[in-house]
Every structure is written in C-alpha cells, then in structure tokens.
Amino acid sequence: MLEVSNLACSRGDHRLFSGLSFTLCPGQILQIQGANGSGKTSLLRTLCGFLVPDEGSICWRGEDIQKMAEDYYAQMIYLGHLNAIKDELSALENLRISAGLAGGHLTENEALAALRRMGLKGRERLPAKVLSQGQRRRVALARLLVNDAALWILDEPLTALDVGAVALIEALIDEHLQRQGMIVFTTHQPLKVAGMEILSLS
Amino acid sequence: MKTLFYLLMLVVRRDLILAMRRRADVLTTLIFFVMVVSLFPLGVGPETDMLRKMAPGVLWVAALLSSMLSLGRLFSADYLDGTLEQMLLVPQPLSMLVLGKIASHWMVSGLPLVLLTPVLGLQFDMSIAAIGMLMLTLLLGTPILSMVGAIGAALTLGLRGGGVLLSLLVLPLCIPVLIFGTGAVQAVVSGMNVSAHLSLMGALLVLALVFTPWVTAQALRISME
Numbered sequence: 001m002l003e004v005s006n007l008a009c010s011r012g013d014h015r016l017f018s019g020l021s022f023t024l025c026p027g028q029i030l031q032i033q034g035a036n037g038s039g040k041t042s043l044l045r046t047l048c049g050f051l052v053p054d055e056g057s058i059c060w061r062g063e064d065i066q067k068m069a070e071d072y073y074a075q076m077i078y079l080g081h082l083n084a085i086k087d088e089l090s091a092l093e094n095l096r097i098s099a100g101l102a103g104g105h106l107t108e109n110e111a112l113a114a115l116r117r118m119g120l121k122g123r124e125r126l127p128a129k130v131l132s133q134g135q136r137r138r139v140a141l142a143r144l145l146v147n148d149a150a151l152w153i154l155d156e157p158l159t160a161l162d163v164g165a166v167a168l169i170e171a172l173i174d175e176h177l178q179r180q181g182m183i184v185f186t187t188h189q190p191l192k193v194a195g196m197e198i199l200s201l202s
Numbered sequence: 203m204k205t206l207f208y209l210l211m212l213v214v215r216r217d218l219i220l221a222m223r224r225r226a227d228v229l230t231t232l233i234f235f236v237m238v239v240s241l242f243p244l245g246v247g248p249e250t251d252m253l254r255k256m257a258p259g260v261l262w263v264a265a266l267l268s269s270m271l272s273l274g275r276l277f278s279a280d281y282l283d284g285t286l287e288q289m290l291l292v293p294q295p296l297s298m299l300v301l302g303k304i305a306s307h308w309m310v311s312g313l314p315l316v317l318l319t320p321v322l323g324l325q326f327d328m329s330i331a332a333i334g335m336l337m338l339t340l341l342l343g344t345p346i347l348s349m350v351g352a353i354g355a356a357l358t359l360g361l362r363g364g365g366v367l368l369s370l371l372v373l374p375l376c377i378p379v380l381i382f383g384t385g386a387v388q389a390v391v392s393g394m395n396v397s398a399h400l401s402l403m404g405a406l407l408v409l410a411l412v413f414t415p416w417v418t419a420q421a422l423r424i425s426m427e
Contacts, residue, residue, distance in 0.1 A: 048291060050426050074293035082284025088223035100212045103205065103293045 001025055002047075002151060002182060007056035009042050016042050017201050018055065026150075026180035029173065029193055033186075034201035040186040041081070043201065044155050047184060048078045060151070074103060076151040081159075083140040087129035091115055091139045094128055099146050106146050114145040119165065133160040141165075144172055152176060154185035166191070209294050213302030214309075220279075221310040227275060228310045235268040235315055239322045250327045257326035258336055258387035262380050265315050265340060266347065270369045272311040273351040276303060277422070281359050290426055297415035300422070304345075304352050304415065312344030335390040339383040342403045349414040350375050356421035379406060 001023065008018035016039030024030055032040045045051050047058060049065050049072065058065050065072045085094050092111055099106035115124045118138040128136060137160045144152065158166055166189070173183060173193050221228055242260045243253055280286040289299055316337050323333040354372040358364035386399035 050287070050290065050423075052427070070293045070295065073291045076291070078287070078291055080284055080287055082282075082287065084284035084288045086220060086283065086285065088220055093219075097212065097216050098288060101209070101289065101292050101299075 001061055002184070003059045003062075004047070005057055005059075007043075007046065007058065008054040009039060009046055009051065010054055011039075011042060020056070020199075020201075022199055024151075024182045024184065026182060027177050029177055029183040029185070029196050031185055031187065031191075031196055031198050032201060033198055038201040040201060041155055044078070044080075044153050044184065044186065047153055048076070049073075075149055076153060077102070077144065077147050077149040078153045078155075079140060079143070079157055080155050083136050085128045085136050085139055088127060090125045090127055091120055091131065091135075091142075092124045094139055095142050095146065098143055102143075102147055102149075104147065110146060114142045115139070117145060117168075118142045119168070134162055134165065137161055138165060141169065141172075144176075150181055152181065152183045152185070154183065156186055156188070158187050158189045158191065206294060206298050209292070209298055210302045210305075213299050214306045217303055217306035218309065221306070228272075228314075231268045231272045231311055232314050232318070234271060235264050236318065236322065238264040238267065240325060243325045253326040254328060254332075254391075257323060257328050258332070258384040260326070261319060261322060261336060261340075262343075262383050265344060266373065266376055266380060268315065269311060269344065269347040269351060270372065272307070273348075273355045273368055273372070274365045276307050276352055276355040277359055278355075278364075281425075286359075286422070287426065290423065296419040296422065300352065300418045301415040304348050304418075307352075308345050308348040312340075312348055315344060316340045329391070332387055332391050335396065336387045338400070339386045339403060342400070342407055343379045343383045346379050346403075346406055346410045347372075347376055349410040349418075352418045353414055353421055356418045356425055359422070359425040379403065382406070 003023050005021045007020040009016045020043070022030065032043055034040050042051060046053050049069070052066070060068060060072050060075070084098065089097070092108070092115065095111045095115060096106050096108070099111070112124055118141060120135060120138055120142070123131060123135060128139065131139065141157060157169060161169065170192055176183060177195075239261055242256065246252060246256070277286060280289065290296060292299055319337050319340060320333050323336060328336070351368070351372045354368045357371065358368045361367060382399045382403045386396045386403070389396045389399060
C-alpha cells in the first residue's frame, strides 16, 4: 500500500503542488492528470525517491520510502520519459541487462517470450538504434513483463505506441491489477481500464 | 554477498560490451595519450639526458590529461538515455554499481595506458628498471584517477561545459598521485629506496577504493534531482 500525505514539491522557486494526499491500495490504479508543467513528472519522480519532497511523507507498506531505499526499489518499477535503452545493445540484451540490474535473472527464452509478446518478433537481436521510436518504447515496456514488482510508476507509457500496442498495455495493466498490483501513471491519451481513479494537479 | 558480486560483474560486463561497440571513443583517448607523449621528444630535441629526466613526468601528465578526456563518458551516456535513472533504482547499494562502472572504465581507459608505457618509454631512452617502475606506478595510480574522477564526473553531470569544469575539479586532487608516481621512478633512476612512494600510492589506492564509490553514489543522487 502506498500512502502519500500532505506532499509538497517545488522546482526552483516555483511551488508545483502542496497538500497532496492519496492512498493506493492493492489492485488500484491512479491516473495523475494535469496540464503541461503542472508537476506530474515531478510527482512521479518524488514517488521514486529521486526528488526529496519539501513537505509531507511517502510511505510504502507503512515505512518511509527514503528510509527503505533499496527495499523499496525491489518492489517497484519506474518507466520514465526516457526509454533507458542502449543503442548499441540489441533489444534482447537491453531487456536481459535491465532485468539483471533489477535483481532478477532472466534466461534468453524468457526474454525472447516477453519481447515477442510486445510484438517485437524478428527484431529481438537487432541493435536498438535501428528500431523505431514505438518499437523502442515496446522494448522498454517489456520490462513490465519480466518483473514481479508490486508498484508500477509509469510516466506517459503510451507515447509513440500504435493502437495495437495501446491495447496490449491495457491488457498488461488489467493483469497486474488482477494480481493485486498497484499502478500510478500519467497519460494524455485515453486508456480504457476499469476502476481507474483520477487525481488532478492544478 | 553473492548478489552484490553478481551485480558488479553484470555492470562490468555491460560497460565492456558497450565500450567494445563504441571502440572509436576508447581509441581516441589512447591515441591522444600516444600523441601528447610523442610530441615531447620531437619538441625538446634528441638530448637523451634531458629526455630521460623528464620522461616520468611527461608520461604521468599525459596519463592524467587523457584520463580527464575519458571521464566525461563515465556517466553522461547513461544519463542522457535514462539508464542512469534506472540504475539509481537498483535494489542493491548504488556504490557497488558505481564501483563496477569505475572498474570497467579503468579497464578500457587506464589499463591500456599502462600497457602502452614500455613502447613510449623507449622514445625517452628510459632504462628497463625505470620503465618497469613507471608501469607499476601507473598501475597503482590510474585506478585512483578513475575513482577520484568519478566523483567529479557525477557532480558535473548534465552541466553545460561540464568537461572543463570536471578537469578543474579533479586535476588538483590528482596532484599527490602525480608526485608519488613520478617520485618513485626518479628514485629508481637515482638508486634510492622506492618503498615509501609505493606505500603511499598503495594507501591512496585503498583510501580511494573505500570512499570514492560511496561519495560518487551520493553525488549521482544529487545530480539526478
């Protein structure tokens, strides 16, 4: 369970939001809404522990995430604006290395299966630099398939994705919620998921 | 413990693969080192006495400069493509990961300098004993340059003109290594005991090994805010 209470965050002198509170229970999904520059990404980065909040606290299963540090990172996965993909490595190598860094061990067959499910069949061994933007995003999203983290923090997961891929992400989100996972995400595109709660930053 | 070692190996392997696939980056700094060192005999002229005397200093300063050139690459590529963000979220101590990155950085930018030294030493008419000692001091010293440089690289991450600032930050900190490194070679040449120089370099190496990964990790967290 993720509990955020009375959170305030600013960039430079500019106060982005303050007094923000919400609770995310297992099986829940929360969309952060707001105009450009309203602090959506800053909020997600604060939830990851990159930014230290000005005020307030973020607790994961009752403990402060700043104190938990590595124990918290083991239970969450973050997908940012940047795909975190190395151009020189193939899709397969990228996925296996990022799974390794996240503390798991991924066999080649498991990685191939995940990439194929993401619609990258036949592209697994190509260097990432020859992949299109959408395909690179798919490689990044494949990390969600090979990680058993309970909390997903997704910043604009749908950028550059086509209709088929968006449907696939909706299916992945449904599966994760079925498993009592939790998701916080931002998007400017419509996403059809049952039981979605919305938090507006303004 | 096992997972820590696994993480270290994973990072080292990853960075070595990346370096192999971007060979041009690695080669340019090595060629820079060879060029700078080779310019001195050409510029100073063929006076072997003078060349022999200045050789350790020239090679050490060139090693210092070429390691500054390669330091900018240590974190910047990972920073730009978002990989560094993911590395901060690794469920293991970040200093271990940083140590892995420094180790692989040294393997592609520090170790080759040590291996090139005999060839370059010949241009200065250095004796075998002096070349051997120079290689030993570079072997002890270049890891220190990589480790101290990593702190600077982490602090200047994402800054405009970070490369120059990095050199200004790191070069003064490398002065002790330079002094003991060249001092040991001069001691060998003049037949004095070198153990003091080598012990001090060993102590600096251990000190750097203990503290710099942790400090670099903290600097990275600050830079990512």
